[in-house]
Amino acid sequence: xxxxxxxxxxxxxxxxxxxxxxxxxxxxxxxxxxxxxxxxxxxxxxxxxxxxxxxxxxxxxxxxxxxxxxxxxxxxxxxxxxxxxxxxxxxxxxxxxxxxxxxxxxxxxxxxxxxxxxxxxxxxxxxxxxxxxxxxxxxxxxxxxxxxxxxxxxxxxxxxxxxxxxxxxxxxxxxxxxxxxxxxxxxxxxxxxxxxxxxxxxxxxxxxxxxxxxxxxxxxxxxxxxxxxxxxxxxxxxxxxxxxxxxxxxxxxxxxxxxxxxxxxxxxxxxxxxxxxxxxxxxxxxxxxxxxxxxxxxxxxxxxxxxxxxxxxxxxxxxxxxxxxxxxxxxxxxxxxxxxxxxxxxxxxxxxxxxxxxxxxxxxxxxxxxxxxxxxxxxxxxxxxxxxxxxxx
Amino acid sequence: xxxxxxxxxxxxxxxxxxxxxxxxxxxxxxxxxxxxxxxxxxxxxxxxxxxxxxxxxxxxxxxxxxxxxxxxxxxxxxxxxxxxxxxxxxxxxxxxxxxxxxxxxxxxxxxxxxxxxxxxxxxxxxxxxxxxxxxxxxxxxxxxxxxxxxxxxxxxxx
Ligand SMILES: Cc1ncc(COP(=O)(O)O)c(C=O)c1O
Numbered sequence: 001x002x003x004x005x006x007x008x009x010x011x012x013x014x015x016x017x018x019x020x021x022x023x024x025x026x027x028x029x030x031x032x033x034x035x036x037x038x039x040x041x042x043x044x045x046x047x048x049x050x051x052x053x054x055x056x057x058x059x060x061x062x063x064x065x066x067x068x069x070x071x072x073x074x075x076x077x078x079x080x081x082x083x084x085x086x087x088x089x090x091x092x093x094x095x096x097x098x099x100x101x102x103x104x105x106x107x108x109x110x111x112x113x114x115x116x117x118x119x120x121x122x123x124x125x126x127x128x129x130x131x132x133x134x135x136x137x138x139x140x141x142x143x144x145x146x147x148x149x150x151x152x153x154x155x156x157x158x159x160x161x162x163x164x165x166x167x168x169x170x171x172x173x174x175x176x177x178x179x180x181x182x183x184x185x186x187x188x189x190x191x192x193x194x195x196x197x198x199x200x201x202x203x204x205x206x207x208x209x210x211x212x213x214x215x216x217x218x219x220x221x222x223x224x225x226x227x228x229x230x231x232x233x234x235x236x237x238x239x240x241x242x243x244x245x246x247x248x249x250x251x252x253x254x255x256x257x258x259x260x261x262x263x264x265x266x267x268x269x270x271x272x273x274x275x276x277x278x279x280x281x282x283x284x285x286x287x288x289x290x291x292x293x294x295x296x297x298x299x300x301x302x303x304x305x306x307x308x309x310x311x312x313x314x315x316x317x318x319x320x321x322x323x324x325x326x327x328x329x330x331x332x333x334x335x336x337x338x339x340x341x342x343x344x345x346x347x348x349x350x351x352x353x354x355x356x357x358x359x360x361x362x363x364x365x366x367x368x369x370x371x372x373x374x375x376x377x378x379x380x381x382x383x384x385x386x387x388x389x390x391x392x393x
Numbered sequence: 394x395x396x397x398x399x400x401x402x403x404x405x406x407x408x409x410x411x412x413x414x415x416x417x418x419x420x421x422x423x424x425x426x427x428x429x430x431x432x433x434x435x436x437x438x439x440x441x442x443x444x445x446x447x448x449x450x451x452x453x454x455x456x457x458x459x460x461x462x463x464x465x466x467x468x469x470x471x472x473x474x475x476x477x478x479x480x481x482x483x484x485x486x487x488x489x490x491x492x493x494x495x496x497x498x499x500x501x502x503x504x505x506x507x508x509x510x511x512x513x514x515x516x517x518x519x520x521x522x523x524x525x526x527x528x529x530x531x532x533x534x535x536x537x538x539x540x541x542x543x544x545x546x547x548x549x550x551x
């Protein structure tokens with residue numbers, strides 16, 4: 001018998017599987033659950049975008065593309081980020097990737113040497129730490145606070161920086177908190193980054209889903225472009241999660257390194273998806289506005305429903321999540337969520353799935369119809385009342 | 394408040410309270426706006442979109458093209474009024490092009506619809522000709538595709 005634990009990569013084995021998987025497995029086996037857990041749009045990809053991929057397949061576009069992706073696609077990405085976020089990237093500073101996920105991986109692998117520290121604000125999306133470790137880096141988690149609106153403060157950043165710090169992950173608009181960072185807050189962060197000579201991986205996958213004002217990319221601030229890699233993609237903005245299409249934006253010197261990694265590990269992003277991407281960028285601005293307006297209404301609705309039901313809930317200004325504070329009910333996040341699931345058949349994600357500092361919170365997705373949200377929140381309110389009575393709160 | 398109309402056109406079951414929350418307006422103002430839209434005939438009604446093919450009820454619809462001679466003093470209005478007052482007439486449009494009116498009729502059977510055209514529409518003063526087209530299958534109506542809603546296939550993910 002082979003003792004796999006002796007043979008398999010120590011690094012791979014030391015990475016713990018996503019803790020939430022167990023919870024999701026239970027959920028998958030239950031009937032009649034009203035779920036508010038998904039992390040992807042409920043819209044189907046707009047038809048004209050799907051049609052572009054169908055046309056590409058019909059026309060026999062079934063081959064690899066160049067490693068960086070189709071030239072027209074990169075030209076359109078260049079125009080799009082200029083148009084919507086005032087960012088200047090030439091087509092050789094853009095690599096199309098297999099989702100924002102690969103973009104994150106490329107950035108980490110191109111920058112990190114063994115032992116380099118990567119500062120990761122939490123709660124946040126779960127991939128940054130494991131990817132940093134696979135690249136030989138050392139994740140340094142920084143707990144964000146509700147009182148700061150779950151933004152990264154200059155003090156917190158400064159405290160986390162050591163001589164070994166190479167990279168800061170800036171995950172805004174944030175999954176799971178829905179927090180965003182606006183220009184004045186970013187300026188303070190940018191000053192420190194420049195002073196300490198570190199790099200930024202800005203995960204802007206939710207950039208289009210920013211409410212009450214537009215998204216500002218840290219790369220658009222003075223001196224930041226040369227030390228920023230933006231990871232973004234089509235998944236959330238155009239409701240294209242299954243297409244696996246994203247991109248990196250980075251200065252040429254960094255892009256050259258990332259392109260080698262992409263070339264050897266991936267070859268190219270899916271060809272039909274790239275054609276769909278061109279259509280999305282050329283004719284999809286209205287789709288974005290339509291979906292965003294829809295999310296925004298649901299956002300206002302769910303925050304209002306949760307607050308009326310007695311939940312403390314800070315107003316999220318990005319993505320499609322709310323992150324209510326549930327600590328007053330006296331249960332830890334996991335107990336709260338699993339009792340809610342078993343007793344009232346509503347599924348939400350315990351905040352601890354996004355880092356231990358998510359204790360006392362839960363992530364609720366509003367990528368659902370108003371009717372669905374409304375019936376789920378009603379059940380959630382019943383559960384909260386039950387807990388309150390139980391505990392004589 | 395165009396947004397109010399757009400929201401109700403998409404989902405007439407939204408309550409004034411829900412709309413008020415989603416548009417950050419006062420619920421009283423939303424109610425007043427809806428009342429005003431109703432009284433001015435901007436909002437004409439609220440209905441369920443039913444696919445009768447999925448029920449036991451016998452059902453057929455037809456589109457009838459009418460050519461007419463407009464009347465000297467009241468143009469098409471008088472003829473239109475005669476036509477739309479029949480409850481069997483679901484829709485009536487004045488058209489540009491090769492014919493004048495498009496009538497959408499609903500009835501229980503083919504014979505009933507044919508009978509209606511022959512005995513009610515064709516004899517109306519000013520009607521020159523009729524052409525009746527029966528609907529074989531509806532795929533989409535009022536923006537709704539005729540199909541069973543798909544199950545939410547999204548996996549649980551972080
Ligand atoms: C913050 C964040 N970044 C990146 C991704 C990865 O998205 P994709 O690989 O589909 O582009 C996700 C997906 O949920 C996310 O929430």
